[in-house]
Structure formats: structure tokens, C-alpha cells
Amino acid sequence: MKYSASKENYIKAIFHLQQELEQVSTNSLAEALETAPASVTDMLKKLKAQQLLQYERYRGVRLTASGKKLAIQIIRKHRLWELFLVEKLQFGWEEVHDIAEELEHISSSKLVDRLDEFLGFPKADPHGDPIPDMQGRIPALRQSTVSEMPESGFGRVSGIGDQSPAMLALLRHNHIALGAHLQVRKRFEADRSVEIKLAGHPAVNISEHVAKNIRVTYENNPQ
Amino acid sequence: MKYSASKENYIKAIFHLQQELEQVSTNSLAEALETAPASVTDMLKKLKAQQLLQYERYRGVRLTASGKKLAIQIIRKHRLWELFLVEKLQFGWEEVHDIAEELEHISSSKLVDRLDEFLGFPKADPHGDPIPDMQGRIPALRQSTVSEMPESGFGRVSGIGDQSPAMLALLRHNHIALGAHLQVRKRFEADRSVEIKLAGHPAVNISEHVAKNIRVTYENNPQ
């Protein structure tokens, strides 16, 4: 089956919204896709006819098994292309989303799988989000602190423990903020300090104390 | 300016047809694009309104300067993606066209230029066709024989001189046919024989006599 880019965008948006609320509303979809709610209603009828989702009017929407499968395929393509752009074509992590938004609709599945191989079957994209594998399995991400991250692992800042002004000043100075993505460049056993790199800034060293204070979401098996 | 994939396909088809006939007819375009002639007429009006071509009804069509420029950009993308698929993702040269037909419509021009750099600013695609550079210049291709091709140069078989049964048997044995693309792997000064490689077959050595008999179109400045 081949679906239009528009339909694929709907399916992907529903999948993402479903992570939070089990039931996805017309208005939340309209907001996510930047369309009029009326357009969403129209499209939901078509997607239902194609068995990609369950939908009863006024009742919200849920993906079927095949809808989920499709969503995961698109997300896989999106994240692999993002990583390709950053790793191989030297793009910054902040400029790749819009391009991947187009590339994710290229239909060849052989292409995605070859790209996956070319990139060494990576587990996470440049933003730290997990890349589904060929079978649609999504690698688990670990919730922990920078002090436990492996060398060369990517992660995204999900929280700060000690939020004292002194600590926040240090973090702000190093551009460490909620949602920021970072890479552990090196771990020093001497003092258990860690060298980390944030996009657009030189690498910096942080003490074990600070590293334990930065909560992150990161891939379980980097490399 | 951003154009739809459909419009880009029209512009590209007109450009290619223009290489032969200076004047491109509605029917030839319809055939090339596998659409009804009426659809072509409709689209030509739109493309004319966008100043991409000159068009008077019943009079055929010609690209304007900006139409040509757009065509060359699309061809550049198409051929760079084809080469990427063959060189980096191990696709066969015969399976890449359809995928490139989709990839050529990805809009980011930064992406194409980075891809160009990633591939080492190549001069020809896997089919031996020239790749326009960033400024839209198309490298000249030379018309000659295998015996004059430089080492590691790619070329496409454009003709056979001696067509005796004996010669044809030898050529067929080595899978050398009109339209085949080949690469010169090594030139041996000892006997002026040449080792050539055809897609999907092991490299073979051909004598100077045979090399002089295979006419090819190839890039002037390989590497």
C-alpha cells in the first residue's frame, strides 16, 4: 500500500498524540497539523475507510494495528534521515527536522533499510529519540542522569535535581537546559567528571556532582 | 520559488525533449509523461503563467532561461541521488532511477550541495550521464572509444565499429552491449589492453583491438 504524504503525516501525528492521551481528539490533531478541524474530520473518514484507524464521530480516534505499523515505519524513516543528515552531511541537529519531514515520504523500503545499514543500525536520532528497527521494534530509552551515561552516548535533558540559584547559574552558563540534547564525550575516572557537548557550543567538563544533578533520557545501547 | 513535483517533472521532460527537437510538441510531452495530451495543454498554461516556458497554442513549447535553470537543478538532484544510491547504499545502477525520481523533488538546495560534496563533486551519474554543478554547468562528455578512456573513467557504450560475428560473439560473451555502462579499471601499457568492469559482472580484460572497437560516451575529466 502507498499512502499520500498528507495521510502519512496524519497517521504519524495521531501516533505521537496517542503516546499521551489514549484517545486523540479532532482539535488536538488540527492543532498538531496546523489545519482546520473540519479538514481533520474529512481526512479521518478516509483513513477509517482504509482501516488505519478506528473512528466514531464525536468519539475521537485510535490507530488500528496496521495504522500503528505504518506510523512506526514513517518515524523510522524520519529519524534515520535526520541522523544521516547530521552524521554524513554535517547538518546541525536543529536544521534536519524539516528536511526529514519531506524525506520520510520517499516510498522505497529497501532504501530505508540500506540507509539503516549504512548508518550502522543506530538506536537513536540526533535528538535522542529512539529509531525503530526493521521489524518496528522501538529501542527502550533509559531514564537516568548524565553521571550514568556511557561514553559517546546521546541524551536529552529531562529534568534538574537541585534547582538552587547557584546550580542553575552553572547550568545556564553551560547552556544546559530542559530539553537540550547532549553527548557524553569522555568520562574521567580520576574525579568522575564528564566532558559533555551541547549543539553549537564547545565541549565542557562538568563535575560528578553536577552530572548527577542532570536527569536525561538516553539510549540503552549506544554505538 | 517552490514548484510541485508534477510541475518539476514537466520541466525536466521538456528539457530532455528539447535536446533533440528545439520545439517540443504537446503529444511528445504527453507520451514522455504518460498523461493525456489534454492534461499537458492545461499544465503548459500554468507553467507559462509562471514564466518557465514560452507557449503559444498549437505552436509547441520552449523553456525560458529560468525554466532551463530549474530543469538543470532537478537533473542535478536526480543524478546525485542516483550516484549516492549506487556508491553509498550498494544499489544496482538499474534500480536507482525510480527512487531518484522521487528524491529529486526534495526541496532543500543545501541538501543537494552537501550531497555533492559528500560524493566528492562527481562529474557523472551511474549511467554515465553528466552531473550539473552548483552553478548549473554541465560537464562535457567525450565521444570516443574505450581505448582512449582514462583509468577509472565511467562511460556508456554508444556504438560498435567492426560488427563481424566473431567480434559480436566476444562482446556478447563479456556482456558489452549498446547502452551498457562500464568503468575502465586499469590500462596496461605492455599490450595496451584495458581492464573494464560492467555492472553485475566481474572485471574483464580486453585487447587494444577490441577497445578501439567499442565507441563510448564518457566524462572528459573523471575523478
Add this chain to the structure above:
DNA sequence: ATAAAAATTTAGACAAATCTAAAAAAATGG
């Protein structure tokens, strides 16, 4: 020169994806 053939355009439709405005259903809150 003119009739037949071929090429091209026009007319009228249609599917996909979108919109605005109006109607209907559901949720909320006194």
C-alpha cells in the same frame, strides 16, 4: 486546393486535500 488525417485545445468532470461558515452534539457548571 481541398479532403482526410493528425495534433492540439476546449469543455466539462472528478478525486484529493484543503478552507469558511453554519449546524449539531457533547461537555460544563451553576
Add this chain to the structure above:
DNA sequence: CCATTTTTTTAGATTTGTCTAAATTTTTAT
């Protein structure tokens, strides 16, 4: 429990790219 607000759907258009059938123009060949 009912009135108001919010959400969602329906109705009716619009744009883009396509189609078939019919009309028109150009070309070709007697």
C-alpha cells in the same frame, strides 16, 4: 437539569492535477 460554551461535524467552495469526449486547428496527401 438546563443553558452556555466548547468541540466536532456538515455543507458548500476552492485549488491542483488529472481524465474523456468533442471541437478546432494544422498538416499531409491527393
